[in-house]
Amino acid sequence: MxxxxxxxxxxxxxxxxxxxxxxxxxxxxxxxxxxxxxxxxxxxxxxxxxxxxxxxxxxxxxxxxxxxxxxxxxxxxxxxxxxxxALRLGDALGGHLVAGHVDGLARVRSRVARGDALECGSTCRASWPATSRSRAACVSTASASPSTRSTPAGSRSA
Ligand SMILES: Cc1nc2c(=O)[nH]c(=O)nc-2n(C[C@H](O)[C@H](O)[C@H](O)CO)c1C
The missing domain is CATH 2.40.30.20 (Elongation Factor Tu (Ef-tu); domain 3)
Structure with a gap:
């Protein structure tokens, strides 16, 4: 994890x-x-x-x-x-639990700087699991280090 x-x-x-x-x-x-x-x-x-x-x-x-x-x-x-x-037992979680098992690809549609944050809009493919598919458009923001946390890591333009 x-x-x-x-x-x-x-x-x-x-x-x-x-x-x-x-x-x-x-x-x-x-x-x-x-x-x-x-x-x-x-x-x-x-x-x-x-x-x-x-x-x-x-x-x-x-x-x-x-x-x-x-x-x-x-x-x-x-x-x-x-x-x-990988996390070890006893490590501070800091962020949230992530499995590192990537579901699929998304296309980044927009990047908007908002102060210290970068807001990215992306379109998910229909082949994503039902939980993700229900959100045809995903928007993520990162309050720190926009260049490293702006898009779903490991994803490629679909
Ligand atoms: C622990 C691990 N190791 C590998 C690996 O050495 N090589 C590999 O291709 N895949 C591994 N995986 C599974 C990947 O995380 C998974 O295939 C991707 O996240 C895509 O779902 C996992 C979970």
Whole structure:
């Protein structure tokens, strides 16, 4: 589980294509506990598993289904990604509980600066789950750091 509060920005160093998945090497010094093999990390809001790590970078793999419903397939060497290690028992929640399981894509229709906040209007696809589908237009606001929290992380223009 995650809070949705971004803890850092990593840079994609390498993208390795595969038949059923894509591998990303991300430059970012996760703490030792957060980069152990099998640890979950939210990469721009998408929960992935660490499959290799060093003191300066770590590696994750996105399966074809993950690539189909997120923006991860757009990542190239040099792309920047939002990072959040998984919550541990006892951590302060801070934000809210987020699973990191992305449902689908939305198209951002508008971006309006409102003081410190950025209001984004987006259109959800009909294929979204019923709970989301009932809201044909979603509007989200973020009161801090508009550039990192303005749109649903991991979503791509539909
Ligand atoms: C823990 C985890 N690890 C991976 C992974 O290593 N690679 C992958 O492709 N998908 C993983 N997932 C599921 C994704 O979070 C999920 O497929 C996306 O959020 C899209 O729903 C999860 C939940």
């Amino acid at each position: 995650f809070t949705g509060l971004v803890r850092g920005v990593g840079t994609v160093e390498r993208v390795i294509p595969g038949a059923q998945r894509r591998t990303f090497v991300i430059a970012y010094a996760l703490s030792e506990g957060d980069r152990s093999l099998g640890a979950s990390v939210a990469i721009s809001g998408v929960c992935l598993t660490v499959v290799a790590s060093t003191a300066r970078d770590f590696t994750v793999e996105a399966a074809f289904e993950t690539l189909a419903v997120t923006t991860l397939g757009d990542l190239r060497p040099g792309s920047r990604v939002h990072l959040e290690p």
